Amino acid sequence: MAYSIRCADFNNDCPAQFSTPDEDELLQHVELHTKVVHQPMEWTPELVEVVKTHITKS
Template identity: 70%
Template sequence: MALTIRCSDFNNDCPAQFTAADRDELLRHVELHTREAHQPMEWTPELAEVVKTKIQQN
């Protein structure tokens, strides 16, 4: 079962969407995207916990 998350889940207009087979892989994609596309936002353990709450199973 795939896992999906969208930037728009966080009330912004970024069209990015990520799908992965497991949570760790999905979080790596989101972390990289956050660091590259949403500067100066920092990837923190607290942000990772918030992201985990928005993951959807397909």
């Protein structure tokens, strides 16, 4: 099973997208992307929960 997410799912024009075989790994990629590309956005527990609602499984 693959876990995927697109930054564009959050109503922005960022082309980033991620797909990993593990949800925790996916969240690590998204966390790093958020901290580097979308400064000053903070990676909070609340944001993690929002991100999880946009993850697709295939």
